[in-house]
Amino acid sequence: MTTFGALFRGINVVSISVTDLDRARAFYGEVLGFGPPLYDLPEAGWIEFSSGAAGGNVSVTLAESSWTPSAGMTLVLNVEDCHAAVDELRRRGVQCEDAQVFPGFVTFASFYDPFGNRLQMCSPA
Structure with missing residues (x-):
């Protein structure tokens, strides 16, 4: 039987759905102070911030979608x-x-x- 620890090696990304990447970039990058994105790919609907400065290694991703x-x-x-x-x-x-x-x-x-x-x-x- 495989245990959780043996199967998974940590959390890579936490993805948050947003409807407007420009507003999301400003809020997370500037207002919350996540800093400049690691990856900023508006054509793919994807912006990724590192949490490394906050003492972690999980990235926070903003993924554009139509959602609630x-x-x-x-x-x-x-x-x-x-x-x-x-x-x-x-x-x-x-x-x-x-x-x-x-x-x-x-x-x-x-x-x-x-x-x-x-x-x-x-x-x-």
Whole structure:
């Protein structure tokens, strides 16, 4: 029997559906600060950002499609201070919910991209 660890070697890409690559590039690259894309292929409907600067090796991809906002998948990003990150994202015009604290575990908050996709951020409690 093959175990999960023996079969899969990690996560390569997390793909987020968007309807407008230009708006998505600006939001993820500039507003969220993911920086310049690793790959920017508008003719293929694909923009890929590295999360390497944030301490990971999973790429975040924006894939253009006609769709409705996701409800089942949530990208969760690590931040140093969730409360401060909420304030900063709101300053940048991002729709952001108040941070929730689970004492002794985690502080997290949901926020939304221009297409209605829910993302989250978390920090220590």
